[in-house]
Amino acid sequence: MPADAHRRPRLAVWKFASCDGCQLTLLDCEDELLGIAEEWEISHFLEASSAPAPGPYDLSLVEGSVTTPEDVDRIHRIRADSRRLVTIGACATAGGVQALRNYADVAEFTSVVYARPDYIATLATSTPISAHVPVDFELRGCPIDRGQLIEVITAFLAGRKPDVPAHSVCFECKRRGTVCVTVARGTPCLGPVTHAGCGALCPTFGRGCYGCFGPSDSTNFTAFVPLLRRDGMDTLDIVRVLRTFNTAAEEFDTASRKEVDE
Template sequence: MPAAPATAPGTGAGRPTLAVWKFASCDGCQLTLLDCEDELLGIAERVQVSYFLEASSAPGPGPYDLSLVEGSVTTEADAERIRHVRAASRRLVTIGACATAGGVQALRNHADVAEFAAVVYARPDYIATLATSTPISAHVPVDFELRGCPIDRGQLIEVITAYLAGRTPDVPAHSVCFECKRRGTVCVTVAHGTPCLGPVTHAGCGALCPAYGRGCYGCFGPSNSTDFDAFLPLLRRDGMDTLDMVRVLRTFNTAAPEFDAAARKEEQG
């Protein structure tokens, strides 16, 4: 766990320092960074990767110019550790649905965690966990949220290079429907009556599911133009009942405020 910096991060000589942190997650977003391959070599020439346990067993001390954080907060230890990470980081970017919206594990927010632990573990009294899974932004200030399950590597490269260049990342906040239009994919809802979360889901996946005739599952969380009052009746028209709608809203981005509010409203009738 890094100590709070004695001086402001980013004021030292040499290349900017990069740190990558894991909280409650599957590691998929960290692997996306490693999958950048050729692009990663270019980044490595411009930054010093000081802390990245997925890639190196020799972590370096802070402070760090840029921290990428994967995963949600699910334990008291997590909550304490993210405060240390924030203190040691000049910029903090959350990557992936777990870090930005609680992840699949935020399903616990709507259930009895003690009951889950008793069913799964022979000695649940050994398990130290919180009753909720929450995004990083619920605990510390975040400079940018990069969504997705997993994140898109092109968007990740854009975020890293933007902060190296001292500018704001250029990551579009429009919906998946724009991506369907760009790749010439016929709307699965209009053409086939397939329920699809594309109109309210953040772009970034390249409209992968609709390209194969499947409705969007909301992997990238809510777009900046969500209108669930108008959207939910469309899902109902396409054959989804209340249970189906709640389930589709409570997947990768369960704790995203827009998805959570829409699911709660649907449950309450």
């Protein structure tokens, strides 16, 4: 960054449309959080404190997607107040599960759910933060990995780029010595096109990856989708597995729309 020698850099954590799980990951850092608090002044974090301080901030961590007109205005104010802005989690980086609205009629939803839908101010889509303001780094996951979160915060404190691998979950399976569930059992698995970070948790317990860390930097859905069909998935299954936590991620969105169109 680097920080001003006369003060601790200021950290802010913000919530948009989300479940709060990624903010809780920061609180779950426990002993590491004490070290973070020694190096950073945590100026705004409503999940942890009811006494927020106004900006500017050296680093803002943003959880959640943009789903209302108010969200649009607020993220622009936060961006203007933040020297660096990092999005954390599937909602902030790829619209979250709430981006399922992107494929439906939101007006119909609100008319069914609310007695007075005219009181509801919402957008027709759920979009990632990067669709509205420049983002300095995106940390994937639903929820994010605490080790990767600490790496990101430490990296920005030191003024360097975070060292977060962009390869697929398959690399993590190989490193753990986990037998490939697709090769060994014919289990459909999104591991080849999913960003690493979870430690290959699901394949380690014998089930296929379902893409909670979003697309890796080297996806090839043209070659990959036929493998899902070979392992027993039909069009509806493929669309459903691509439209989960990272629904609005460009690669997942494009592949799922192609399945529907065909």
